[in-house]
Amino acid sequence: MTTVFDLHIHTQKYSDCSFIHPEELIAQALEAKINGFALTEHGMRWPDEEFEKLKKIAAPHGLVLINGQEISARNEKNEMEGDFLVFGVKYSLTGRYAAAELAKLVHDQKGIIIAAHPYKLSRRGKTHYYGAGDKIYHLPIDAIELYHPDHSSLAVSKVQKAMQKLGIPGVGGSDAHKIFDAGSCVTLFKQKITGEADFIEQIRQGNVQAQKRL
Ligand SMILES: [Zn+2]
Numbered sequence: 001m002t003t004v005f006d007l008h009i010h011t012q013k014y015s016d017c018s019f020i021h022p023e024e025l026i027a028q029a030l031e032a033k034i035n036g037f038a039l040t041e042h043g044m045r046w047p048d049e050e051f052e053k054l055k056k057i058a059a060p061h062g063l064v065l066i067n068g069q070e071i072s073a074r075n076e077k078n079e080m081e082g083d084f085l086v087f088g089v090k091y092s093l094t095g096r097y098a099a100a101e102l103a104k105l106v107h108d109q110k111g112i113i114i115a116a117h118p119y120k121l122s123r124r125g126k127t128h129y130y131g132a133g134d135k136i137y138h139l140p141i142d143a144i145e146l147y148h149p150d151h152s153s154l155a156v157s158k159v160q161k162a163m164q165k166l167g168i169p170g171v172g173g174s175d176a177h178k179i180f181d182a183g184s185c186v187t188l189f190k191q192k193i194t195g196e197a198d199f200i201e202q203i204r205q206g207n208v209q210a211q212k213r214l
């Protein structure tokens, strides 16, 4: 059985830039026919108690929720090194982390790190990205966001090339900040996912596939 997850969502509860009320997400997930989603707030992991409350609302609908976070890596000169989705680290990663340092920390905690929208263009021009760009070739990441609403067809082909070269899977996430965007890009798991442990393991093993749905 395939399990469909949106791997990248922000809510207004912990991301100021989002308009999504967490409980609305449950209804939208059912509407979008996904089996679960990951919350990836900026520099913040949901406190366990709050997350458990939301999981309890989602569970009767058969939805599986994963508690992650999105971290903007910065080097020692405070220059952006790209955004990364992190799963399996049990606390909020506040503070400054260089990308390589972040990857090491995540792996030490037996988590996974995914390059978020590596080739999302910044307004500064054709070779500046809001993501890690070609730095992904030099980082021990576990997966790359392939389908993302801000990935052009050129960005998608760049990610496909990197996936092949690095031998790691591509994933999909909506990066939703507005409710109806949730579920627009997803990740298909080859088997039923029941929680964080198998979610992480299946991505690590590459048993996932990205899909653009809308
Ligand atoms: Zn981002």
Ligand SMILES: [Zn+2]
Pocket: 008, 010, 040, 070, 175
């Ligand atoms: Zn995001």
